[in-house]
Amino acid sequence: MDLNRIAIFVRVVEDRSFTAAARALGLPKSSVSRAVSLLEEDLRVRLLHRSARAVSLTEAGSIFYERVSRGLTAVTEAAAAVTDMEGAVCGPIRITAPVDVGVWMLAPAITRFVRRHPSVHVDVILTGRIVDLVEEGFDLAVRAGLLRDSALIARRIGNIASALYASPRYLARAGTPATVADLSRHQCILFRATRGRVIWTFTGPTGEERMELGGQISADDFSFVRRTILSGAGIGLVPPFMCRREIERGKLVRVLPEHSVPGAPLHLVYPTTRHIPHRVAVFRDHLLDHLNRYLDPAPKPPSAMALP
CATH class of the missing domain: 1.10.10.10 (Winged helix-like DNA-binding domain superfamily/Winged helix DNA-binding domain)
Incomplete structure (x- = not known):
C-alpha cells in the first residue's frame, strides 16, 4: 500500500x-x-x-x-x-488568542521570536471563540478566565487587572471623580455589560468597593473601549499596559489611581501530547517570559498542571 x-x-x-x-x-x-x-x-x-x-x-x-x-x-x-535532537527551531507553529491579547501582547512577542528564529512560521488566529486545539490543529492557545478542558495542560501567566482612564478633554468637561461613588454621575464605557449595566468591584486603600454602573456605550473588546475613552466619550476600565504610551503623552489620565479591578487569570494552554516539538517548547517558554511583563504576577510561579 x-x-x-x-x-x-x-x-x-x-x-x-x-x-x-x-x-x-x-x-x-x-x-x-x-x-x-x-x-x-x-x-x-x-x-x-x-x-x-x-x-x-x-x-x-x-x-x-x-x-x-x-x-x-x-x-x-x-x-x-x-x-529536535539537533536543536533546530524551525517549522510551523499555530497559536490562537483573544483579539486584545493578540494585538497588544502577542504581536511584539512573536516579532522578537521570528527575528531570533528565521526558519519558524507562526500562524496566529485571533478570536473570542474557544477553539478545539486538537481538532483544529493548534499548538498553543492563550486563554483568560476559568479553564474547564481537562485534555489540556495550562501554564498560568498572571492576572489581567484593569484600571480607570479618561481623556483630559472629558475630565475638563465633566469633572474628575474623587470616590468610587462619584462614578455614578459620569458617563462610563462598559466592558461586557448585561443590559447596559455592569458591576465593578474595586480594590483600594480601604479594601473592596462594589459599584453597579450604567452607560450609553458598551463593548466586548478592550481596544474599542480604549479608543472610545481617547475620543472623550467617558471613563472606562482598561488594562494598564494598553494605556502606558497615552499616559506618557498626556492623552489619557488615570482616574482614581489608588483603585483597580482585579482581572481574570491568563493561561497559556496546549494539548497533553507525549512529545512537544522543540520549536513549540521554545516558543512557549519565550511567551511565558514575555507575557508576564504585562500582567500582575500569578499567586504562584507558573508551572505545568493538568486542568481540573
Missing part, C-alpha cells in the same frame, strides 16, 4: 471532507478523491460513505482508521523527536 494514500485518507477522515482535506494538503480535490479510491482498491473494501454534504466511515473504514492513525501519529512524533 502507498503510505501517501493512507495519510490522505486519514486527513479526509479528520477533516470530514474531501474539500477541506484537499485545501489543507494543498492538493486538487480530484487527487485526494482518487488517492482514497485507489486505497480502497488496494484493500478491496469500501472505507468511506460519500454524500454531497459529508463523508463518513464504513465499519471497515473505522477499524482501518483507528489503527493507521495511531501509526501515522507515531511516525510524526518519531520524526519530530529526531529533528
